[in-house]
Amino acid sequence: TQLLEQSPQFLSIQEGENLTVYCNSSSVFSSLQWYRQEPGEGPVLLVTVVTGGEVKKLKRLTFQFGDARKDSSLHITAAQPGDTGLYLCAGDPRRNTGNQFYFGTGTSLTVIP
Amino acid sequence: SAVISQKPSRDICQRGTSLTIQCQVDSQVTMMFWYRQQPGQSLTLIATANQGSEATYESGFVIDKFPISRPNLTFSTLTVSNMSPEDSSIYLCSVVRVWETNYGYTFGSGTRLTVV
Incomplete structure (x- = not known):
């Protein structure tokens, strides 16, 4: 089992605030994915980071992969109520798209209007 | 990205009975994965299903x-x-x-099961 610990577990913020979610492991991953899940739906892939140190942006969301490929962060600027959901990171232990991915412990975000 | 149709979306079942969940993918895939999730929590892999062979179960889950x-x-x-x-x-x-610069899972919309 390759554990991915996310922090914080719960986050409740006001609209317009910034926040960062962390995903940490002692294992090295060939890539790391971030998902957002809304109630009653399956998780939806936001981004995949592959290269150590890589930074990807998706509108107000910025994703970074650690240099050692053991950790990642998700930063949201000027959060909006539509950002509310469960955020999950997932690591791919090998560069093979047929593999199982290992999911993080999850971060539940609530953005209050 | 792929579309997965999963059903039922929810069910309430009596203890001792069985429920079958179906997933239909809009294109051919080698492997399908089945997960379990408590509301608001992370996902636990139950098994990996390959066409033409027995599914591979994770620790704690049996056929x-x-x-x-x-x-x-x-x-x-x-x-x-x-x-x-x-x-x-x-x-x-x-x-x-x-797809494009990303790869990862596409999920069905989930089946919320309540056993009473």
Whole structure:
């Protein structure tokens, strides 16, 4: 089992605030994915980071992969109520798209209007 | 990205009965994954289903309790057998997809199971 610990577990913020979610492991991953899940739906892939140190942006969301490929962060600027959901990171232990991915412990975000 | 149709979306079942969950993918895939999730929590892999071979189960999950069928490359079922209230959970199927600069899972919308 390759554990991915996310922090914080719960986050409740006001609209317009910034926040960062962390995903940490002692294992090295060939890539790391971030998902957002809304109630009653399956998780939806936001981004995949592959290269150590890589930074990807998706509108107000910025994703970074650690240099050692053991950790990642998700930063949201000027959060909006539509950002509310469960955020999950997932690591791919090998560069093979047929593999199982290992999911993080999850971060539940609530953005209050 | 792939579209996965999962049904039922929710069900309330009596203990001791069984429920079969179906997932239909809009294209052929080698592997399908079945997950369980408590609301608001992370995902736990139940098993990996390959077409033409027995499913591979994770520790803590057994075939007698969670039999899986994979009759072709676009379809799979998961049965939750002899249910107890502890089986109340969200069940999700997924496949791996590659598109543009990303790759990861596409999930079905989930089956919310309540056992009473």
